[in-house]
Amino acid sequence: MDLDAIKESIVKNVYHITAGKKEVPMHGHPKHDEIFYCIKGSGFGVLEDKEVELNVGDAFIVHAGEKHSLKSNGDLYVSAILIPVIE
Numbered sequence: 001m002d003l004d005a006i007k008e009s010i011v012k013n014v015y016h017i018t019a020g021k022k023e024v025p026m027h028g029h030p031k032h033d034e035i036f037y038c039i040k041g042s043g044f045g046v047l048e049d050k051e052v053e054l055n056v057g058d059a060f061i062v063h064a065g066e067k068h069s070l071k072s073n074g075d076l077y078v079s080a081i082l083i084p085v086i087e
Helices: 003-009
Strands: 011-017 032-047 051-055 059-062 068-071 076-084
Touching (some): 011 032, 011 068, 068 076
Antiparallel strands (some): 011 076, 032 051, 032 059, 032 068, 032 076
C-alpha cells in the first residue's frame, strides 16, 4: 500500500451553502467516500432515500458511489474530506 499516494489523493474542501443558493445538486464520487462536518449554521445532508440533519459538530458520511447533496434554508458551512476507497 502506497501511503504517500493515498495522502496525495485526499481532497479537503470547505463549503458555504447560502440561503439564496439553498442546495448543491445531487452528485456522486465513484472512488471516494466523503465526510462532511458542520462547522457553522445548520442544514441537511441529502441522500436519495433520506436526509440527515446537520448542526454544528454533526458529521455526515457518504460512501463511494452514493448520490448526495447538501441543502439549507439559512447558512450552512461544512468542511469536507474526500477519502479514496482502497480495494
